[in-house]
Amino acid sequence: MTNNTNTTDSAPIGLLTGKVLFITGASRGIGAAAARLFASEGAAVVLAARSTDALERIVKEIRADGGVADAVTLDLADPASIRAAVDRVEELHGRLDGAFNNGAIVQQQPGPLDTTSDADIDGQFAVNFRSHWTAMNAEAALMRRSGGGAIVNTSSIGSRRAAPPLPAYGAMKRALNSLTETAAVTWAPEGIRVNGITPGGTATEMMEEWEAATPGIIEASTEGTPLGRMAQPREVAEVAAWLLSDRASYVIGAIVPVDGGAGA
Template identity: 60%
Template sequence: MDITQTTDTSTTAALGLLAGKVAFITGAGRGIGAAAARLFAREGARVLLAARTEAELKAVTEEVRAAGGTADYAVCDLADSASVRAAVDRTVALYGRLDVAFNNGATNLPPGPMDQVRESDFDQVYAVNLRGTWAAMAAEVDAIRATAGTGAIVNNSSVGSLGGNPILPAYGAMKRAVNSLTESAAVTYGPEGIRVNAIAPGTTLTEMIRAWNDSSPGIVDQLNAHTPLRRAADPEEIAQAAAWLLSDRASYVTGTVLPVDGGMQAA
């Protein structure tokens, strides 16, 4: 076993966490994905934003450019595998390579017990949150192999995947499956130098959680009461964890599902 190999990250540290990298981000029109697009660009990456809503993508892209970053976008429906691969291919066509990817895009469904979940809702959350993540990972691995050669992928899971989830059972099940895909991919592609990790956010002040709080007043306060830090995260706090895992500073981290939850899982 070679115990002398190290990774020199001093240059990257000086230039930015993701300096010189090309990053692909799903669900980038709002929430955690939009925060990631802004952050990754500030940290030196050229970013390709993907989501379903062009107006949101355009707004975030223009914001990144106005701040001096390099960004473009592709309209992408995670439930459509061909659309996902086309968005990844567009990244390579624009920037010549793919180094890192953040599979953040997801959909939710109304809260309630398992027997009240409609089959159509279950199918939709499966198509986007699980099959869409699988399709994105497959396309990203192909693109990294063909261009950068080595790289990193981070999947956005949920603290709700780490135990029983009676409030969002289908959502939790799909995110737990994403954790399994993450671990399997890490084992499969690690020998090629492609790292794959996931983050498991706790309560985060995104449009999705605000809508849930509107339909179930007080739910954020209830969640915060079970969170040792006693507050919800800002989307950028979640994006920071993804950025680190994608960066060379996490060069020996793969196959992990990292809770970013204010201590909720430990409580």
């Protein structure tokens, strides 16, 4: 297998110029990479996460590069917090053109199905499924007022196959795929496009946390990927950027693998 990373950042082309985009889970990993990428492609971005300090650092970085960015504190386990964050987007910009629902948590105790606790199942439901339900409804309500928009949900390769180490996580992500497809069909007549992505192993802080709890998971992920490496967060964000752009205007209800061939 090759170890060639082939991850040179592409030059901005104005893919998202003029768009107002909302990003959850934006303080690190794929969300942080998306914030930087979307801003470099011309979008005004509103970043949301629990870690306000991390968000503010990214906002300052984007503004220093001439971009438009704001931060809002968000607790994905709290529906009222999600709705308030979307309301803040309207206060700042008066509209919403696209949303990247990317925030998630990994199981507190990875392990077999029969050792997964009720608390883990409840936490996975609240953050990895219900939060998307709440966010999409709030986002769509705002998008309708300005003629439509696009939503991208981050699912996981674990939604496409059995996930013995993370049974609750995989189950909620598979449910998210169904919700994404249903929203896509329901809202397409209103000009709201909904799609999802299913990243494979990605070099994020979440993956490091999983490795700490289950040593060897990064090696196993790499060995199971035809490209022979994990994705960089920016590579995953690039796919979300395209799906949020006008160049994906006829793409609705897709669940796009971004996994280096691991799910093939």
